[in-house]
Amino acid sequence: MNAAPTNSPVAVIGLGSMGYGMAVSLRRAGLAVSAFDVRPEVAAKFASEHGGLACGSVKDAAANAQIAVIVVVNADQTEDVLLGSGGLADALPKGAVVMSCATMDPERARALAKAIEAKGLHYLDSPISGGAARAAEGALTILASGSPDAMSKAEPALAAMAAKVYRLGDEAGIGASFKMVNQLLAGVHIAAASEALVFAKRLGLDIAKVYEVITASAGNSWMFENRMPHVLDGDYAPRSAVEIFVKDLGIISDMSRGTKFPAPVASAALQMFLMTAAAGMGKDDDASVARLYAQITGVELPAPKA
Numbered sequence: 001m002n003a004a005p006t007n008s009p010v011a012v013i014g015l016g017s018m019g020y021g022m023a024v025s026l027r028r029a030g031l032a033v034s035a036f037d038v039r040p041e042v043a044a045k046f047a048s049e050h051g052g053l054a055c056g057s058v059k060d061a062a063a064n065a066q067i068a069v070i071v072v073v074n075a076d077q078t079e080d081v082l083l084g085s086g087g088l089a090d091a092l093p094k095g096a097v098v099m100s101c102a103t104m105d106p107e108r109a110r111a112l113a114k115a116i117e118a119k120g121l122h123y124l125d126s127p128i129s130g131g132a133a134r135a136a137e138g139a140l141t142i143l144a145s146g147s148p149d150a151m152s153k154a155e156p157a158l159a160a161m162a163a164k165v166y167r168l169g170d171e172a173g174i175g176a177s178f179k180m181v182n183q184l185l186a187g188v189h190i191a192a193a194s195e196a197l198v199f200a201k202r203l204g205l206d207i208a209k210v211y212e213v214i215t216a217s218a219g220n221s222w223m224f225e226n227r228m229p230h231v232l233d234g235d236y237a238p239r240s241a242v243e244i245f246v247k248d249l250g251i252i253s254d255m256s257r258g259t260k261f262p263a264p265v266a267s268a269a270l271q272m273f274l275m276t277a278a279a280g281m282g283k284d285d286d287a288s289v290a291r292l293y294a295q296i297t298g299v300e301l302p303a304p305k306a
Contacts, residue, residue, distance in 0.1 A: 009034065010157055011065035013041045013058055013081050013088070018101070018128060019071030019241060021135030022044070022161050024050050026069075028138060029160035036061040067157045070087035071128075074247060075104035079112060089119045097122040097153035103183060103244075104253050106173035113146070113172030122150035125172040126181035128160075132239055139163040143173035143182075152227045180255065181246040184266045189223035190245065192271040192289035197228050201299045210230055217296070230287040234302040243282045245273045 013025040015037035023046055033052040037043045054060040057279035058081055062068060068088050069165040070078050078100055082089050086096065098116055100109065100123065113123040119136050134140050142162040144151065147170055158165045168174045196219070200210040211232060215225050230236060249270035272289050279295065281288040282292040294301045 001183050002263060004205075008215055009065045009067075011036070011055075011068040011088070011092075012052075012071065014036065014039075014071035015039075016045060016071065016073075017132040018135045019069075021072060021132055021137075021159065022030050022069060022101075022128075022140070023052060024136055025138035026160045027052055027156060029156070031156060031160060032055040034061040034063070034065060035147060057086060058088055059091040062088050065092060066096050067154055068092055068096060069101065069157060069161075070098065071101045073244075074102055075108040075112070075114055078102045079108075080105065082112065083115060089116055089121065093121040093123055094121070095153075097124055099126045099154055099157060100172075101126055101128050103127055103179050103248050103251070105177040105255060106180070109176040110173040116191060122147060122153050123172055124150040125175040126154070128161075129179070129182055134163070135161070138173045143168060143175040143178045144171040145176075146296045148173055152261060164260070167265045180248070180252055183245070183250050184263070186223060186259065187189055187245045187252075187273065188265055188269045189221045190227055190286050191272045193224035194227055194231070194272075194293055196224070197231055197296065198290055198299050199292035199299070201294070201301065206299075227285075227287040228283050228290075231290045231301060234304045236281070236284040236288050236291070236301070238283060238285045240286050241274055241283050242276045242286050245286055246270070246277050246282070253263045 009032040010026050011035055012035045015080050022104050023033050023035050027050045030161050034055050035043050035046050035052050036055045046052050047054035070081055072078055109125045116123040124144055126142050126144045128140050128142055130140040138161055140162045141164045143166050145168045196206055211228055214220050249266055251271055252266050276292040281291055
């Protein structure tokens with residue numbers, strides 16, 4: 001049973017695999033939630049099952065909200081939600097805080113913060129990590145940076161959605177920078193895990209036993225442990241899609257070129273995700289990199305579920 005709403009109304013924009021769970025966690029904590037998604041039926045489902053308010057527009061969701069949580073795909077979508085026609089920046093009450101959760105180049109985060117703060121609002125650079133299951137549990141990791149006022153204003157939502165909140169600095173862009181480091185490692189680890197599991201299959205090994213052994217050994221990683229069961233089950237329903245890492249590793253590639261910092265391992269991982277997307281699996285689970293390795297090498301993995 002959801003707690004009675006408190007006096008800290010929250011607008012959630014974007015009810016994808018992460019945003020939906022975050023909205024549920026906000027309601028569980030007793031916060032009043034107004035939600036908008038480009039798929040009206042998803043917002044209606046949230047309202048019906050969790051007691052939130054389904055809104056027909058971003059502007060409607062912003063009415064009276066003191067906190068706005070933006071959980072869209074990228075910086076361009078975030079900018080459109082905030083500054084486009086009918087956007088949040090002109091609809092939120094003065095003094096409200098915007099929590100920007102999409103992974104983006106730190107420079108984009110700084111530019112958005114400047115634009116939002118010029119409109120009398122607070123901006124919290126707050127990328128998220130942990131996956132859909134942790135979002136629904138209120139157990140995300142949030143990498144937050146922004147002014148003390150922004151941090152304080154967002155506290156009710158941070159407490160509801162996260163098991164760990166890292167307060168990383170007083171300026172937007174710091175949280176985004178930390179998230180890019182995380183995404184570099186996450187993308188490389190998925191690509192490496194996929195390569196290793198298909199290599200094991202080529203060696204004639206029982207890959208279920210390989211999974212058991214590696215997860216108890218030094219070669220394990222969170223991504224190996226979390227993603228390779230998808231391969232073992234032939235289940236490529238997208239918890240996090242291949243295209244997400246095409247985007248994120250692409251940002252890292254642009255940043256490394258701009259700062260003249262070599263990133264050969266991340267670049268190799270980007271190429272694997274690009275090839276997987278080009279092979280028609282861009283919207284499938286990011287463990288589909290293993291399927292690409294299998295296709296290239298003629299290795300037979302467990303059949304994908306229908």
